[in-house]
Amino acid sequence: LPVELLIEVVEHLRPPRVTIGDNAAWNQPSLLKNWWERPLIVEEPKEPKEVDGPDESVLLPSQAPIYNSALLSPRVNRNFEQLCRSALYHDLNLVSDNVTNDPIIVEVVTRYQRYIRTVRITAEYSEQNKEVFDLVSSLLIDGVASLGVYYQNTTKEWIEFNNTMIRALESGRVSSFGVYSTVCFSEYLQYAAPSGATALLQSVTDANILEQFNCVDIVIERLEEAVYDRIRSQIGNISSFTVRGPFRRWLGQIWDINQYNKWYPGQSLTNLQLIHCPNAYAPHIPPVLLFFPSLKTLFVAGCGYTGDIIPDQRTAGWSFKDDAVWGKRAPLETIRVECVASWEIIALGAIHTRNLIIAAITEGGSLSESFRDEEIFPQLQTLQTELKYKELPP
16 A cells, blocks of 8 residues: 555544644643553454564563554554554653553653654653653653643642753754643632743743744643743744633733734744633734734634623724724634633624634623624634524524
């Protein structure tokens, strides 16, 4: 079979992936498991087969049980087996609660580190498993392209661990970087003290290495104002940027007068996700997008603040005026909104997009109310809603 077809087969068999810049900001860390943590398969012992050259067909230690993965079955030849092995060991998860004492970790990191390209690790892992962490530390510097760093303890500083992470990031090999405070996945803290996660992000921005990444996820409780300013000045080369939680109201709404000169152009940004950001006032989002001329997808979920002022209704014909925001940039491919009020949808309607997905409307709003301004989302081609929204605007 052609290599392209084999790769397509492997990708089809690969389990759903959690990816920085896509869905990592939504997935509970406890669910991030390695394939060998799945239920065992009971098989009859097989006769050993003769092979030419070194035998690398054993994917796990010879004494280890057989585990469930679709990629273990179709190894019909060495080339295909090589592709399968690369996919099997592409991701290394050191996040879930039961992974810390798994005896297979050392074997995997030792034998298959050349295949590992994505590592997700908690700060707690470094303390509980120093031997394994030493192996992983060298791996981070030598070959990992995607690094997700998780913090379960939101108050401890984790100085030594953070220093190791910074050395890995300064190596220049990491292209996707995510920093996550696990408490943000289960609850929203209105007031939060600085943590190891915020300290790591501060070190990253202090060293001016944020701009070396293609994809960045920031899922933490809070930011200092200086870090907030540096983030906005260092996103010029980032293609996917996700923020969940830290853009607080006290930092100022994102397009307040004193914030105009804090935003720097991001020519490479194609995907922007704003999640649970109180300072992301819906009427301010359209003008901010003018800084990102290449933007294709926008995701807004649960942003804004309960005390936000609902703007007055626009006068008829606003979308045809020369200063209309939508006419100042190319159209987006897709906007997805979740947990927003009808008036926020109207405010976001100043953006030009081909596709609009509405997943949830809050405050008792409805689609009819959201589209009472018939000029919003100029030249919209497709509107998609959840099943519970039966009523579509004309």
